[in-house]
Amino acid sequence: MADEGANPEKEAEKKIVHTYPLVKHSDMNEEMRTEAIEMSITACEKYSSNYEQAARVIKETMDKKFGIYWHVVVGEGFGFEVSYETKNILYLFFGGNLAILLWKCS
Amino acid sequence: MPNKQLQQQQQLQQRLAGGGAGGDRRKGSKLKIKSVSKSNIKDGGGDADDFDAWIKSRQLLKPDDQLELTEAELAEEVTRVLTTTNTNVIHNLVVYSFKDSAFVQVPIAGNTVTLMQMEGSALHIDSDEAKIQMEEMGEIGYPLPTLTGSFIETEVEDRKSRIPKVEEEEEEGEEKAAKQAKEADEEMPEEELEGEEEEAVEEGAADAEAAAAEEGGETAGAPTAAPATGGRKRKLLNQFNFCERSALTYTNPRRSVETQTIPPPRSQYGANVLQWKIYDSYAEDFEQQQKEKEKKDDKRGGHRKDVGAKKLDKAAEAELLNKKYLKAWQILERMINQNIYEEIANDYRYWEDPADEYREQEGTLLPLWKFNYDRIRKLSVTDLLFNPMYYDLFAVCYGSHEFMKQPNEGAICxxxxxxxxxxxxxxxxxxxxxxxxxxPTYPFLVAIGMYDGSVAVYNLRENYEKPLYLSVGVHNKHSECAWEIKWGPDMADGEINFYSVSTDGRVFNWVLMQNDFMITTITTLFLTNGIVEGPDGTEVQLRSCGSCMKFHPTNPEIYLVGTEEGLIYKCSIAYSSKYLMTYNAHHLTVYRIDFNRYNSNIFISCSGDWRVKVWEDMRPEPLFIFDLGSSVGDVKWAPFSSTVFAACTNEGKVFVFDLNVNKYKPICVQAVVPKRKNKLTRLVFNENLPFLIVGDDKSTVTSLKLSPNLRLMVKPPKKQQYLDQNTLQVQKLDKLLSLVRELPNDMIVPDAPTTTKS
Structure with a gap:
């Protein structure tokens, strides 16, 4: 049992290493992407316990900066199939267990 | 009373039947009725035969109980009067009236029964109500349409015409009629039918009018009244009588313009967020990063060198392969050329002009190949040289003698x-x-001098397109065109070196070091008495411009330099400041000097002053002078004979002299190239075979074979058969020289101590 317990711990250690934001899919231009990533990260760090609040903040900021009708999903497990205005999607992992999806569709 | 009633009935009958005809017409009407009845009877019997014979006999049915009448009875006239009196009507019906407390006669019901009565909306135009209406609407005043007007008029006329008729009717007894009318007026309301109202009214009106006329008033009163009211009449509006006025404005054409923007493009994306997917992608990304880091490290390290080395290896391999092929191709090319120029090749080797046997003291030159390089067409041949090792390989230098039009390219082929x-x-x-x-010892090393004064050394064995050595920099070269270059004997340390002469009046010695040249100025060709005083006391020593140079064949220290002033200096490497001898050789530039192959004291020079002169060492006067008629580009002693030399001129001619044969004239003069177009610039003998090559100013090199008369060998005298050709040649020249020397015997300058013994 002790051994079994140790293994997950090691894995956990490994996991902890990868907390940087990992862009899984995005077709935004470079400038927009960096800004969106930074902003999502700050929001998620700030409201780490309240994903809804985080999503709301991200959405509102994006609306302000890049025009309205952004949609944001923040969560640990969900499935999605969205249609978006091309060049306006960002799907990234953050913190090792969090997926953030931003897309624009008006 | 019954009479009266009867009369009245009769009157009524008259009116109904005859339309108000006179009393005479009553009989007529009766007769008519009779005849009708007669004919009806007749139709029943006899007439059938006449008219209806063609019809099948019609059986007229007779009722059984028909009376049989006699002729007389049939002929009897029966008068039958038809009245409208309804016999069924009870005339004397009475009803008890409590009001009067008596039986009162009930009025007789009329013959007509009114089924439906309806008030019409149409008004008669003459009625009072109509007039009132018209006056009310009188504000819209239109002249009445003619149709209506005429209608009114006709109506009025009708009235007029009717009235007189009535008058006529009653003319018989106006008084009676008047009385009757009065009576009728009194009685009729009681007795006559209500349904005959109109008639009654009309009658009444007519009666009233008649009465009025009777009273003496004019009957025209009513007709005049009608038009009077018509003047005030206004138009009655109804659906058939109206006039509409309207105006149609211009309608502007409508135009619709619309645009539709392209909606921003959309895309679809979907995924599932699951914890293990997040983990996996992180792991993958991390791996990728690690790999990239490794790659970068590799790149920084020795990875590049390997790649470079590989590339080099490949290139080298390809080159090796190419070289292999190159050799094969070259052999093939030579074979093809040999096939093409087979005749020339045979001539080159074996043909001897048989005509020479019959020609005395003359010879010919047989043109062989022409050598061209396609890419160079406009440069002139500035130098020709046979390779000392490979007798049939020769170098051709391409440059230009034009001072004004100097091209920025050159070549050596x-x-x-x-x-x-x-x-x-x-x-x-x-x-x-x-x-x-x-x-001479390394036949692959080629030194060249260029127009810009720089020199270069090429190695033909490998990578020959790039110079092995190249003089670079301003001070590391001649300041002007390098005219002649010559390899010198190796230095004491074994360093190879060469000499060059230039227009700038200096002779350099170039020693090939590891990577570059080491330059030594051997001589600066100062003019004797060439000191010019400058403006502020400075002195400038003028230099003569070197144009050619020739080393002594046996003594490597001694060399001759020809100058543009026409002087020839005899110099020694050992003394850089002093000339061993100065020859006032020519009036114009000395182009070339050549030492005799068999006697190194004899040399020849040519110049732009059309002359070729043969000199003996340390003798200021030439031994021979030949005028060739134009600028002489080059002169060379033949390698096979001590007395033969050849010269080429600007006129495109090659002159071959054999002093042994003729001391005054060339034994062969031959135009090699067209006189107008081309100039011959350089000429050189082949060392082994009896042919020479001539270069012209159009980049062409022509090879010429000397005919047997031009290369006569010396026949050894019978007593001295053992002597070889070389000695014989020397003897021949000496013999010739002694002849020449004798003439200006007193002119011979005593030998100077510095000269080599001749």
Whole structure:
């Protein structure tokens, strides 16, 4: 049992290493992407316990900066199939267990 | 009373039947009725035969109980009067009236029964109500349409016409009628039918009018009243009588313009967020990063070198392969050329002009190949030189003698007689090549001098397109065109070196070091008495401009320099400041000097002053002077004979002299190229075979074979059969020289101590 317990711990250690934001899919231009990533990260760090609040903040900021009708999903497990205005999607992992999806569709 | 009633009934009958006819008409009407009845009877019997014979006999049915009448009875006239009196009507019906407390006669019901009564909306135009209405609407005043007007008029006329008729009717007894009318007026309301109202009214009106007329008033009162009211009449509006006025405005055409923007493009994306997917992608990304880091490290390290080395290896391999093929191709090319120029090749080797046997003291030159390099067409041949090792390989320098039109390109090509079509080696330079020399012991080393004063050394064995050595920099070269270049004997340390002469009046010695040259100025060609005083007391020593140079064949220290002033200096490497001898050789530039092959004290020079002069060492006067009629570009002693030399001129001619044969005239003069177009610039003998090559100013080199008369060998005298050709040649020249020397005997200058003993 002790051994079994140790293994997950090691894995956990490994996991902890990868907390940087990992862009899984995005077709935004470079400038927009960096800004969106930074902003999502700050929001998620700030409201780490309240994903809804985080999503709301991200959405509102994006609306302000890049025009309205952004949609944001923040969560640990969900499935999605969205249609978006091309060049306006960002799907990234953050913190090792969090997926953030931003897309624009008006 | 019954009479009266009867009368009245009769009157009524008259009116109904005859339309108000006179009393005479009553009989007529009766007769008519009779005849009708008669004919009806007749139709029943006899007439059938006449008219209806064609019809099947019609059986007229007779009722059984028909009376049989006699002729008389039938002929009797029966008068039958038809009245409208309804016999069924009870005339004397009475009802008890409690009001009057008596039986009152009930009025007789009329013959008509009114089924439906309806008030009409139409008004008669003459009625009072109509008039009132018209007056009310009178404000809209239109002249009445003619149709209505005429209608009114006709109506009025009708009335007029009717009235007189009535009058006529009653004319018989106006008084009676009037009385009757009065009576009728009194009685009729009681007795007559209500349904005959109109008639009654009409009658009444007519009666009233009649009465009025009777009273004496004019009957025209009513007709005049009608038009009077018509003047005030206004138009009655109804659906048939109206006039509408309207105006149609211009309608502007409508136009619709619409645009539709392209909606921003959309895309679809979907995924599932699951914890293990997040983990996996992180792991993958991390791995990728690690790999990239490793790659970068590799790149920084020795990875690059390996790649470079590989590339080099490949290139080297390819080159090796190419070289292999190159050799094969070259052999093939030579074979093809040999096939093409087979005749020339045979001539080159074996043909001897048989005509020479019958020609005394004359010979010919047989043109062989022409050597061209396609890419160079406009440069002139500035130098020609046979390779000392390979007798049929020669170098051709391309440059220009034009001072004004100096091209910024030059070349040196190596042709071989075996392949006249294309040079074996091509070296391109940025400046015109003016001279070249091939090292005698290393026949692959070629030194060239260029128009810009720089010199270069090429190694033909490998990578020959790039110079092995190149003089670079301002001070590391001649300041002007390098005219002639010559390999010198190796230095004490074994360093190879060469000499060059230039227009700038200096002779350099170039020693090939590891990477570059080491320059030594051997001589600066100062003019004797050439000191010019400058403006502020300075003195400038003028230099003469070197144009050619020749080393002594046996003594490597001694050399001759020809100058543009026409002087020839005899110099020694050992003394840089003093000339051993100065020859006032020519009036114009000395182009070339050549030492005799058999006697090194004899040399020959040519110049732009059309002359070729043969000199003896340390003798200021030439032994022979030949005038060739134009500027002489080059002169060379033949290698096979001590007395034969050849010269080429600007006129495109080659002159061959054999002093042994003729001391005054050339034994062969031959135009090699067209006089107008081309000038011959350089000429050189082949060392082994009896042919020479001539270069012209159109980049063409022509090879010429000497006919047997031009290369006569010395026949050894019978007593001295053992002597070889070389000695014989020397003897021949000495013999000739002694003849020449004798003439200006007193002119011979005593030998100076510095000269080599002749």
């Amino acid at each position: 190596f042709f071989t007689v075996k392949n006249p079509s294309y040079p074996d080696y091509i070296i391109s330079t940025e400046s015109g090549v003016m001279c070249c020399d091939i090292h």
